[in-house]
Amino acid sequence: MAIIERPAAVPATVGSVAAPEVVTPTQALGVFRRPVSSSGWKSWLFTVDHKKLGIMYGAVALFFFLVGGVEALLIRLQLAAPDNTVLSADQYNQMFTMHATTMVFLFVMPMAAAFANYFLPLQIGARDVAFPRINALGFWLFLFGGLFLNSSWLLGGAADGGWFMYSPNSSALFSPSHGIDFWVLGLQITGIASLIGALNLIVTVLNMRAPGMKLMQMPVFTWMVLVVQFLLLFAMPVITVALFLLSFQRNFGATFFDVNQGADPLLWQHLFWIFGHPEVYIIILPSFGIISEVLPTFARKPLFGYKFVVFSGAAIGFVGWGVWAHHMFASGLGPVSVAVFSVATMLIAIPTGVKIVNWTLTLWGGKLWFTTAMLYAIGVIVLFTIGGVSGVTHAVAPSDTQQTDTYHIVAHFHYVIVGGAVMGLFSGFYYWWPKMFGKMLSERLGKWNFWLMFFGVNLTFGPMHILGLQGQPRRMVVWPEKLTGDGFFDMHFWNQVASVGSFVIGLGVLIFVINIFWTWKKAPLAPLDPWDARTLEWITASPPKEHNFDRIPTVHALDEFFHRKYEEMDTEDGPRLVKVKSAEEVLAEEESHADAHIHLPSPSYWPIVLSAALPIIAYGVIYNLMLSVIGTAILLLAVFGWCLEPSVADDSDYDPPAGGDSTKELATLG
């Protein structure tokens, strides 16, 4: 398969449509040459390669993880002692708002996008995504949107309304700085990135699977990413509407959340949570996918109940649309709504429980291999279950009404997000690092990394259950000494435990960063198939070649790679799976049948130019509309440059690969 689905008339059929010879392929807009470098910084800046973009997504997301982590540590420092003065109330508001925003929108989502970008084409046996330039655009929008959002720190203070930015608290009267404007516009920009990413990946999965691969033969990670992309596709426009309403109110004087005019504050809450609850599953499902790859590999058994895992993931995606109002039980929705959303919320525990059971039964009777990736995956099962159980108690509306806006809620969502989503991503780091970089992260440092984070999470968020049930409200800037209880309910003690725990997590993350640098500088090359893995991404070199596969593999089974290595043989103990081929042999067989003509999409200037225009427009909305006009001009230029960029390039644009007649070709579309 060529990288890009191309209209059949151009390459194959004879004489029906004229080949586009009128276009000068080397020039875009009739002026510029397209970028063609395949090494050096230009090859990263203008790349459309899904693997390079995946790495860039990951690097930037890790950077924002550290930023969000420092914000979290400052919050815990402030709460480490009674009547503390590390942060002022105003700084504290900004800190928890930006901590949540950064972690959700700039770390977990893009980190999942990093894995999706890198591994989804590899797992379905494709050479790239459906629209490589749109893929690049998504990354640059995320980067520029994130930088724009954080530039508010230097320009008069960040957003301070909490990550769900309830109205009317978010109006200019209550938050006069530009922080919320930056927040709104920054999220619009990263939102575009999510939306186009979703379009791209859905089309890739539905249209570009390797020959023979049925939907029910896709790896679970690919499945979960697919479900997430559908959630994004339908959730992003809702938050887009909410953000537009808010920015029209703040910047152009609209009245949407002006209570004096009779506005309904619940409008924002509904719009936000119709997006916000699917968002919860957008955050967690990629990690579910990752550990569904990791657990079978290290239990050396197929995933127990593959179909149940897939369908319960899809069920979570569906039911996730019908539970948003459980975030609003305390807002006076009325008994019928509360009952309906309460029951729907309890329902969603069923498919989630199905997954937990399936993972546990995958481990059952397996020859467990406790690598760091495996430890993280088991950590997810344990911690997510704890968070899930407290989540079900929130579904009980009367109990939730007691717990709303207390630290009990904070404990719950940190157990599912840090214990579930983040630990799952770390599992992915350790599992896929040898595939992405050809070197294995140190297992010794990895174990330290895992245990510090595991204990840190429990130390930090465990006590918050107690604090919350005691009534410590969420988002309070100080707790006064005179209000601390005694004995088991000593607020003073548990807050300090939580603060110490947060630094233990910080130490764990520091060790991970050290591990990355150590691996980069010192680690030896990894074997081709260090984990005896099961899925398609391992039928290629590590790191994969630019074109992913020398020959597009033909798929016959779930866990294709495993089935190529192992065959069932009759032994004296009865039929057993016996390893008949090594990974090297499988790869050598593929390489010996390499495709002669491999077409790869060509780099492009336009994604980075187009995405750079959006922050300029956004600064213009805040400071001076003339700036927006300039930004729009750049945007239009980039759009036209993009559309007119020729789809088929001259061979002379490229260095022909050594010793072959193969040529690379530009993308038709994308």
Next chain:
Amino acid sequence: MADIAVHDVDHAHTDHGGYDDHAPHATSTGLTNNKLSMWLFLGSECLLFGGLISTYMLYRGRHQTGPGPDQIFDIPLTSVSSFILLMSSLTMVLAVNSAKRKDDRNTSLWLTITALLGALFVGGQVYEFTSFYHEGLGFTTSLFGSSFYTLTGFHGVHVTLGIIMLMVVVFIMQRDRITGDKAEVVELVGLYWHFVDVVWVIIFTLVYLIPS
């Protein structure tokens, strides 16, 4: 269990040289990437307009200052402009039809007419907005004003982008710079155009025809 059979199939495939890169490519769904992504995008747009329409329906009766919907709407005028927009869907169909017959001249013609009809609709909207403004309904006047202008404004922007897309297609088609399948490019713009029309039918019914 099925491993042995599986490998037999594998060998059968390798014998004739694996995947042929130069065969006409069929996608797994049979839809081209472009068309599939356009449909997905339109699905996403439904939620965008869903949010805006919900906001309007919540707020249409709330106007402490300034006029309300019943005092201000000029149904005959808007009916005419709606009719014009609906007719543009017809001309769009004719454009797609010509494109499928590889009739470039008529494709350009119908696309241009579609764009002109769209421009008439947008012109009508500009006229309507101006007269509403003079009758005292500003963007910041009331909840009704803010939500009305936001909803219809978003639709107007969609029509305007559609007009730009139509004109660009005409322009680059005349210079023969469409490198892909021309009929499909026209069809994709058509899908977008029809979607925007359908949304207008819903907006016209909910906003103008149903009394508040």
